[in-house]
Amino acid sequence: MKRQPVITGLGIVSPIGIGIEKFWAAAKAGKSGIRTPTLFDASKLPPDCRMVGEVTDFDPLAWMPPRVARMAGRFSQFAVAAAKMAREESGLDSADIPPERLKVSVGTTMNGQVDLGESTFLAFLRRKEVLPWTTNEYPAHAATSHIAIDAGAHGQTTTFSTACAAGLDAIGWAAEEVRRGQATAVIAGGTETPLSAYSLTLFHSVGVLSSWQGPPEEASRPFDGWRSGLVLAEGAAVVVIEDEEFARARGASIYARVLSFASTSEGAHLRKVDETGEAVARVMEIALRGAGLAPNDIDLICAHGNSMRDYDLAETAGIKRVFGKHAWNMPVSSLKSMCGQALAAGSAMQVVGSCLTLRHQIATPTINYETPDPACDLDYVPNVARSARVRSVLIHAHSLGGSHVAMILSAPD
Numbered sequence: 001m002k003r004q005p006v007i008t009g010l011g012i013v014s015p016i017g018i019g020i021e022k023f024w025a026a027a028k029a030g031k032s033g034i035r036t037p038t039l040f041d042a043s044k045l046p047p048d049c050r051m052v053g054e055v056t057d058f059d060p061l062a063w064m065p066p067r068v069a070r071m072a073g074r075f076s077q078f079a080v081a082a083a084k085m086a087r088e089e090s091g092l093d094s095a096d097i098p099p100e101r102l103k104v105s106v107g108t109t110m111n112g113q114v115d116l117g118e119s120t121f122l123a124f125l126r127r128k129e130v131l132p133w134t135t136n137e138y139p140a141h142a143a144t145s146h147i148a149i150d151a152g153a154h155g156q157t158t159t160f161s162t163a164c165a166a167g168l169d170a171i172g173w174a175a176e177e178v179r180r181g182q183a184t185a186v187i188a189g190g191t192e193t194p195l196s197a198y199s200l201t202l203f204h205s206v207g208v209l210s211s212w213q214g215p216p217e218e219a220s221r222p223f224d225g226w227r228s229g230l231v232l233a234e235g236a237a238v239v240v241i242e243d244e245e246f247a248r249a250r251g252a253s254i255y256a257r258v259l260s261f262a263s264t265s266e267g268a269h270l271r272k273v274d275e276t277g278e279a280v281a282r283v284m285e286i287a288l289r290g291a292g293l294a295p296n297d298i299d300l301i302c303a304h305g306n307s308m309r310d311y312d313l314a315e316t317a318g319i320k321r322v323f324g325k326h327a328w329n330m331p332v333s334s335l336k337s338m339c340g341q342a343l344a345a346g347s348a349m350q351v352v353g354s355c356l357t358l359r360h361q362i363a364t365p366t367i368n369y370e371t372p373d374p375a376c377d378l379d380y381v382p383n384v385a386r387s388a389r390v391r392s393v394l395i396h397a398h399s400l401g402g403s404h405v406a407m408i409l410s411a412p413d
Contacts, residue, residue, distance in 0.1 A: 005178035006412065008252040009090025009240035010352050011082035011189075015053035015233055015339050019085060024356050027364045028385045032217035032338050034231050040197050048209035049200040051216040053233025053340025064150075072137060072146060073112030078236035078345075079143035079191035080150055087151060090240040092185060095250055099154035103183045105174045106144040106159055106238075107166025107190040107344035112137035114196050143191050147238075155183055163399030164304070164341070165263070166190055167237065167348030172261030172407055174241045179258075184246055189238030190348030203232055210307060218368050220341075222305035222334040223312050223380050225371035230306045233340030237348035239355070255355035256409040259392070260290030266402030273314045279404055280318025284394060287406035288322070291392075295323045298330060298408070299390040300363055302354045304398045305334025305380075306341045311398060316376045318396075331363040331388055333381045338367055347397035351407070354393040358411045363388040 012019065015033025016026035026033070033053050036042065042050045055078070060069040063081040072080070087093055092102075116137045123129065136142060141159045148157045158173060160166040167190020174186035203209050210229040212219035220231040247254055264286065266279040273279075288295060304315055320327045335353050336346060353364060362385055369382040395407045 001181065002179050003181055004244040005175040005241050005258040006244040006247050007239050007241055007255045007258065007355055008247050009086035009092060010255065010355055011085025011238045012349060012352050013055055013058060013078045013082050014235040014349060015055055018055070018058060027335065027338060027353060028362060030338065030365045030367045030383060030385065032367060034216045034219055034340055036216055037195060039195050042197065045197060045200060046204050048211050048229065049204050051210060051219045051231050052195050053231055053342060054195060055234055073142060074115045074193040075108060075111055075191045076137060076143040076146045078193065079106060079238065080146050082189060082236040082238035083147045083151065083187050086187065086238045086240045091252055092240050097184050099152055101155060101184040102151065102153040103155035103174070103177060103186045104144050104148045104153050104157045105170040105186060105188045106147065107162065107170040107348065108140050108143060108159065108192055109161060109163050109166060109343040110192065110194040110199065111140040112142055114194055114199050118196055118198055147187055151187060153187065162403050163401060164343050165347055165397045165399040165403045165405045166344035167346065168351065168395065168397045168405045168407060169263060171239060171241070171348060171351050172263065172405060175258040175261055178241055178243050185240060185242035187238060187240055189236065190344035191236035192343040192345040193234045194232055194343060195234050200232060208308060220307045220337050221368035222307045222337050222366055223316065223373060223376040224369045225373040227307045227309060227312060230308055231340040233342040235339065235342045235345040235349065237345055237352045239351055254412040256358050257412060259408040259410050260287045261407045262286035262290060263403065263405045273310050275310055275313045275317065277314050277317025277321050279402065280315055280396065281321035283404040283406045284318060284322045284396065287394065287408050291408040293392065293408065296326050298392050298394045300330055300357060300388060300393050301332045302350045302393055302395045303332050303334045304396050305366065306336050313375055315396065315398070316378060319378065327378055330379065331381045332378045333364050334366045335364065350395045350397065354395055354409050357390055358393060358409060361387060361390055
């Protein structure tokens with residue numbers, strides 16, 4: 001017998017706020033989290049490396065014991081913090097769940113190799129002591145393991161590394177585990193800390209960063225005619241997914257039902273994207289069939305919208321292919337306009353944002369949308385949030401290598 005997965009708790013560490021209340025207030029206000037980096041000196045880097053979505057005022061000691069915090073990589077610290085928030089809101093820790101029925105799945109791309117990896121390598125080059133525990137934080141699975149240990153989860157722990165789609169992949173896997181009755185609850189999300197002089201130089205070398213020459217907060221401008229590339233960012237977002245019958249029996253507050261999840265690949269190129277939108281359309285159509293919905297049943301799309309010219313073109317074209325005339329009648333919103341491109345964490349943030357949209361009936365804006373692109377002519381909720389009747393949300397994410405993922409959430413009855 002298939003079960004119905006629902007989302008009962010949210011946690012987020014983002015460039016626009018730590019915690020659901022701060023994040024949602026900033027998202028509604030259209031506040032940008034893009035700024036000049038403080039984690040490293042960017043003054044001698046190319047101009048496109050001097051704008052990032054950086055998390056500020058994060059204190060790992062608020063979320064982890066000092067000994068653990070000292071050893072953990074920043075991506076693990078973010079993940080544990082977001083997971084604790086989600087667990088607390090859902091009341092998961094007081095739920096009567098056998099430890100082996102509680103699972104964890106996390107998506108990440110660059111894991112601990114940016115902060116701990118780079119500092120350890122520099123220490124090695126300078127013939128300084130290399131701290132042994134840093135080896136434990138190199139694997140992508142470190143953040144997943146930290147969450148499982150902190151939550152006392154004895155069920156399967158799984159880590160996804162499908163680039164920008166990884167957070168949504170992890171949440172989609174979690175939902176399917178609950179749907180198949182393989183777990184009572186799963187803590188799932190994405191975490192990412194890719195900000196360093198070295199990593200930004202790598203992104204610069206492939207020409208994907210925004211070349212915006214104005215204020216940093218205006219650099220991420222999805223679907224706008226002057227968009228020129230993504231703004232690299234960091235953060236984490238985690239949700240608690242559980243069986244609806246179990247959640248209702250224990251009196252948990254439900255944000256959304258997870259109706260379907262789909263994952264596909266273009267199988268064509270590591271960097272280029274099919275601008276016709278065929279690949280985008282295919283994953284959306286699979287998600288719609290899985291949810292048993294018609295295109296007109298979708299009230300809002302939480303878009304990948306990463307401010308890259310070809311990606312935004314492909315996403316818009318795919319939406320038009322699937323939704324026809326309805327494509328112009330529903331909001332299409334991009335959180336990356338405010339948070340930047342946080343890779344695996346970004347797609348998990350889309351789930352958190354969509355849950356809050358369903359609860360509060362507000363479509364968050366795509367900021368910095370000022371100059372229309374004739375090929376990107378949908379309703380992107382330009383610059384100002386607005387009230388919207390939203391019962392079903394389709395979330396789309398895309399990653400380097402041609403992976404596409406889509407998830408459909410609906411409001412609980």
